[in-house]
Structures are given as C-alpha cells and as structure tokens.
Amino acid sequence: MKKVFINGLSAIGAQPVFEGFAPEKFVLNNEETAFCPVQPSYKEMIAPGAIRRMAKGVKMGIYTAHHALKEANNPVPDAIIVGTGIGCIEDSEKFLNAIIDNQEEFLTPTSFIQSTHNTVAGQIALEMGCKAYNFTYVNGIVSLETSIQDALLQLQFENKKSILVGGVDETAPTTVHIYKKVDRIKEYRDDEDFMHPTSKGTVYSEGAAFFVLETEKKENSYAELTAVYSSNALSKEAVEQFLEQHQLSFSDIDVLFTGNDGSTQNESAYLAFEAYFPESIRAMSKHLSGHYHTASGFALWSACHILKNQEIPAVYRRNQLQKSKLGTILIYNYDQGNHGLILLKAC
Amino acid sequence: MSDLKEELKSKIISVLNLEDVTTADIADADPLFGDGLGLDSIDALELIVLLDKDYGIKLTDPKQGKAIFESINTMAEYITANRTK
Known part of the structure; x- marks a missing residue:
C-alpha cells in the first residue's frame, strides 16, 4: 500500500x-x-x-x-x-x-x-x-x-x-x-x-x-495522511482496532485534535473519546473556526502546520502536556451520531 | 424615455451583479453583448425574465431577443412600445 x-x-x-x-x-x-x-x-x-x-x-x-x-x-x-x-x-x-x-x-x-x-x-x-x-x-x-x-x-x-x-x-x-x-x-x-x-x-x-x-514525498511535504475513518457508532474497541491497523496504540497519539463545538448535545461524545487518550496533548479548533459541516478541514490544515513546525501554538491547546517530538496527530470530529477520524504522521 | 434608460441600466447592474460597473459606464448605444458590456447567454435569460417581471412583456420568439437586447436604446424603445405595466 x-x-x-x-x-x-x-x-x-x-x-x-x-x-x-x-x-x-x-x-x-x-x-x-x-x-x-x-x-x-x-x-x-x-x-x-x-x-x-x-x-x-x-x-x-x-x-x-x-x-x-x-x-x-x-x-x-x-x-x-x-x-x-x-x-x-x-x-x-x-x-x-x-x-x-x-x-x-x-x-x-x-x-x-x-x-x-x-x-x-x-x-x-x-x-x-x-x-x-x-x-x-x-x-x-x-x-x-x-x-x-x-x-x-x-x-x-x-x-x-x-x-x-x-x-x-x-x-x-x-x-x-x-x-x-x-x-x-x-x-x-x-x-x-x-x-x-x-x-x-x-x-x-x-x-x-x-x-x-x-504518493511522492517531497521536501515541502507537510505530513503523511495515514488514514481516515467515519462511522455512525464508535466504541473504544473500534478506535483501538483503527489504530492497530496502522501499528499504533492510544498512547502513540501525540496530539488529539478534537472538534468540540460548544454544544451540550455533542459534549458527551467528545468527553468519552478524549478519555481514551490520557497521555496525549489535547488541542481543539472550532473556538477559532466555528462549526460547519466541513470544519475538520480547518483542523486538518492546522494539524499539518503543527506537524511541520513541530510546535503547538497556545491558542489551540487544551492541556499543557509536553512531548519531545510530535509524530502523530489524530483529528476527531463528531456531530449528531456521526464520528470522523483523520490520522496524520510527521514525515 | 431617458428615465427609463437610467432605470434599465440600474436594473441590469443589479440583476446581473455587475460589480464595479456604474450607470455612467453604460452608454445608451453601447452593445450589451459581445464587445460592449460583455454579457452572455445566461444574462440574456435574466433579461427575458426582467422584461416579463417588471414590464409585463413576454418574449415568445427567442429570435426577437437579439434585436431587443442590442443596446439600452433598443431595449427602451421595445419596452415603451410593448409594456403592459
């Protein structure tokens, strides 16, 4: 592949x-x-x-x-x-x-x-x-x-x-x-x-x-786009399986980028998902971009720059965990029963 | 007639969303299509609707359009002669 x-x-x-x-x-x-x-x-x-x-x-x-x-x-x-x-x-x-x-x-x-x-x-x-x-x-x-x-x-x-x-x-x-x-x-x-x-x-x-x-890696490549996943239901086992398919575990995710949209209707899904990644730096983007159906594009754009620069600007951060190297970013987006994942690796 | 011509210019600018064009930029005898204002076939459809909606003129023969929409002058003359509102 x-x-x-x-x-x-x-x-x-x-x-x-x-x-x-x-x-x-x-x-x-x-x-x-x-x-x-x-x-x-x-x-x-x-x-x-x-x-x-x-x-x-x-x-x-x-x-x-x-x-x-x-x-x-x-x-x-x-x-x-x-x-x-x-x-x-x-x-x-x-x-x-x-x-x-x-x-x-x-x-x-x-x-x-x-x-x-x-x-x-x-x-x-x-x-x-x-x-x-x-x-x-x-x-x-x-x-x-x-x-x-x-x-x-x-x-x-x-x-x-x-x-x-x-x-x-x-x-x-x-x-x-x-x-x-x-x-x-x-x-x-x-x-x-x-x-x-x-x-x-x-x-x-x-x-x-x-x-x-x-398919060609270039000098100015931002990141490797490893995988995406979307589903109407997302259990912890399903996330684990998704990561395992790419030789990763929960603790391998350096940055968890979530699409918290400020609504109580979606908060429980985000809280449940974030709990799988206690060792990850947490970042979010919709307080900057607002919510729209393809707002994960803004998160992906941001994540690419973060991987390339190897630095997370404070404005994105949700916790203060530090990592010596930013190797993987997982973007999670949820709304009304639909879950989306985008997995990126530094290159 | 001159009031109608100014009205037509304003309506064309508004309906066709001609950004950066003012009524002063459109001379009465300038061709609306081709080298003049540069309108195209989709604009022609918008102008047919404009005649129907604002002046009560239904163009049943599309071939008429070419002569009617030649310039602001020809449009104003046709509207004056055929308007029902």
Whole structure:
C-alpha cells in the first residue's frame, strides 16, 4: 500500500488563514453565535465575468484549490474530490425565495445553475480545464472525511499520483435562522462554551480548505495522511482496532485534535473519546473556526502546520502536556451520531 | 424615455451583479453583448425574465431577443412600445 503525503494546502475561514499559518493573528470571538469568514480579494484570480455569478462557497473553493495546487507546484490532478455538508446553500436560498416571492413565476437561471452541491468541484475543474475524475460527497459532518477516503483509496490502490481534495461550506440567512430555531446554533454565547458548554447549539461559521494529496514525498511535504475513518457508532474497541491497523496504540497519539463545538448535545461524545487518550496533548479548533459541516478541514490544515513546525501554538491547546517530538496527530470530529477520524504522521 | 434608460441600466447592474460597473459606464448605444458590456447567454435569460417581471412583456420568439437586447436604446424603445405595466 502506497503512502500518501500532503504536499500543498490552503484555507479560508473565520481567522485570516488564507495568508498562511499565523496563529498570532487569530482573534477569539466570544460574543457572536455565527462567525464570518476573513476573505481575500478574489478579483486578482477569478475573471470578473465569472466572479459576479459566484456565491461565497464557490469563490472560497476556487481560491483555496488554486493556492493548494500552487504550493504543490501545480500538478495536474488525477481527480478533484470535494466534500460539502449543505453545498451552495446561498444560491439555493435565492432560488427558493424567488419561487415564493414571485409566486412560481419569473425564475432566473443563475442561482438555480449554481445551487447544486457539486458546483464547487465543477467550477474548480472549469477554471483549470481539468477533465479528470470529479466527484462531490455530501455526507453531513463527515463529508470531508468521505472525500479523503475516496482520494486515499485511489492513491493507494490505483495508479493515481496527485489528487486535489477539499471541503467547503457556506452559510445563508434562512439556514442560520432555521438552525437557530431547532437549536443547531446557539441563542447566546456562554462564558466558556467550547471547553464546558452549558447550552444547546454550536457557534456556526463557514469556510473552505483544500489539500493536494500525492504518493511522492517531497521536501515541502507537510505530513503523511495515514488514514481516515467515519462511522455512525464508535466504541473504544473500534478506535483501538483503527489504530492497530496502522501499528499504533492510544498512547502513540501525540496530539488529539478534537472538534468540540460548544454544544451540550455533542459534549458527551467528545468527553468519552478524549478519555481514551490520557497521555496525549489535547488541542481543539472550532473556538477559532466555528462549526460547519466541513470544519475538520480547518483542523486538518492546522494539524499539518503543527506537524511541520513541530510546535503547538497556545491558542489551540487544551492541556499543557509536553512531548519531545510530535509524530502523530489524530483529528476527531463528531456531530449528531456521526464520528470522523483523520490520522496524520510527521514525515 | 431617458428615465427609463437610467432605470434599465440600474436594473441590469443589479440583476446581473455587475460589480464595479456604474450607470455612467453604460452608454445608451453601447452593445450589451459581445464587445460592449460583455454579457452572455445566461444574462440574456435574466433579461427575458426582467422584461416579463417588471414590464409585463413576454418574449415568445427567442429570435426577437437579439434585436431587443442590442443596446439600452433598443431595449427602451421595445419596452415603451410593448409594456403592459
């Protein structure tokens, strides 16, 4: 089985991450229940004729895909695989609202064309002129993990060398309104809601992260992407078995990166999982990125930089354990019965 | 007629999300498609909906569109002659 390396990456999110890894610039937002992304100027790389029709998610996806590929020296990808939880919801809302407002008449094409979940993957391919395998996974909280699983299988067992994989999700007003109504987004912020949540709902956000996965290790490789796993149930035995498949035990995990989302609805799953790893450094990311279906992309982007730099910035830390070397990071993400794991090794 | 032309320019900028374009940038006789404003076939569909929704004009023959949407002048003339609201 071939090894797979992360040779390029890029992200956009609630922190100024599109400029690179600069955690000293991160700002903790303890007031809002929904974070807005810090976005670059898209006009420099997307043609004006195309950009005027693009919703946020499409722009974030194209920008991060372009920069991840650039960092990996612009390989022609053998596949473009994108994960998204709710797809291009902004244009979906526009189209559905137009149906209501105009009493099912006067429906315009643009928002309909761009409202499908596979718009981002399609637009990336169009921008690049790439006719390779193009696929979008819509699988809730593990949409990115499922995309990575597909990429790993193709790289490890087929004759593929370079695959662009990423996750993107955007918000839209009606979606945020509905999520608040059903307690998916908090009504108000608690004092320490990511560490010890006291209310239902997450702090919501949006973002994109893309990665170039390749079978060749390069001088600028960030990490070895060893494995992913997703399931509707995750026992301690299942985690143990997953680690054993990669010749690891619980104590071999140097950093446990969890997606604690600040909701009492998901806290018990995170507490149970964290208890398996008493010897690991604990880190989290959603107090920085906010929660969205593919927020594990921000965690993966962060973990890659942490492995490469061999240092965990204080802003991510949940405990003060020290390790002489950071060799393995396990990213755990959970929401409403769905568990996702991403295993990384230093290279 | 000149009020209608200004109104059309504003609506086209808004409906087609023409960032960085102002009404002053669009001359009445400029071609809307091709070398002028650079609109394309998807924009043409948006303009057909605009005529129907805002002026009560239904274009049943798509071939008519080419002449009607040639410029702000031709659009304004056609709307003035055919509008039902």
